[in-house]
Amino acid sequence: MTSGLGFRFTHSISRMPGQSIASGLRAGGGPDPDPALFIAQHKAYLVALGEAGVEPSCLPALEAYPDSVFVEDPALCMPQGAILLRPGAKSRAGETQEMLPVLYTHFDTVHILQGPGMVDGGDIMVTDDEVLVGLSARTDESGFSELETLLAGWGHKARMVQTPASILHFKTASSFLGDNTILCTEVMAQSGVFDAYQIVQVAKGEEAAANAIRVNDTILLSAGFPKTAQILRERFADLKLVELDTSQAALVDGGLSCMSLRFSRV
Numbered sequence: 001m002t003s004g005l006g007f008r009f010t011h012s013i014s015r016m017p018g019q020s021i022a023s024g025l026r027a028g029g030g031p032d033p034d035p036a037l038f039i040a041q042h043k044a045y046l047v048a049l050g051e052a053g054v055e056p057s058c059l060p061a062l063e064a065y066p067d068s069v070f071v072e073d074p075a076l077c078m079p080q081g082a083i084l085l086r087p088g089a090k091s092r093a094g095e096t097q098e099m100l101p102v103l104y105t106h107f108d109t110v111h112i113l114q115g116p117g118m119v120d121g122g123d124i125m126v127t128d129d130e131v132l133v134g135l136s137a138r139t140d141e142s143g144f145s146e147l148e149t150l151l152a153g154w155g156h157k158a159r160m161v162q163t164p165a166s167i168l169h170f171k172t173a174s175s176f177l178g179d180n181t182i183l184c185t186e187v188m189a190q191s192g193v194f195d196a197y198q199i200v201q202v203a204k205g206e207e208a209a210a211n212a213i214r215v216n217d218t219i220l221l222s223a224g225f226p227k228t229a230q231i232l233r234e235r236f237a238d239l240k241l242v243e244l245d246t247s248q249a250a251l252v253d254g255g256l257s258c259m260s261l262r263f264s265r266v
């Protein structure tokens, strides 16, 4: 079966949540995640990645960086190499030094954003034709320009778009599912950003389902969104749908895409 992504993911990088995840950043004032439950949910996530056909690697927890389980934000992995980003939250800036040697174990070429701009990986969506970068509280125009230049050197076209003000990251409310198709919220669907794509909207009241990931012939979806799960089962009848409990990541504004860097290596 083909992936509909134009390639297959072979590897992923994740990082164990630490006890300090209880102090993770969050926009609202909700309860702290339970580290033990988060670790259990994270293990299930790694198993699902493995079953989807990648070789998942998991780095040890970094207690000094409460949000470091969200490895998507400090780096971007592309077919030609990796880019070390500049996360917009001060408390997360040091995560990049920890990620750099890890990227070198997988990629010959690693570019490093020099700044002063900032970019969080959660604001970057790579589709088959372009790289969308959403401006947000964590990603600014200067960061976009530097990233755009690096991507252009690898032949990728970057497009600057706006992340809706009410959400943390561009991909909090949208996901590329392959086959030129985007899963997103109504607000994102109506923004015009995805006019060149087929849009599948999450069900009303299930906005948090929009952060899903396509890994080869599998779609990983957060559990608890039955209407969206049904929509995806019908739209992607040839793919496997796996629902995963992400309740603890959600307490600190995280979702499925944030907990791994997925890429293809021979």
Ligand code: CIR
Pocket (backbone or CB within 6 Å): 024, 025, 026, 067, 070, 072, 073, 089, 092, 121, 122, 123, 168, 169, 172, 252, 253, 254, 255, 257, 258
């Ligand atoms: C943060 O605010 O940075 C973390 N608590 C959540 C990051 C989630 N990452 C993502 O959506 N890419």
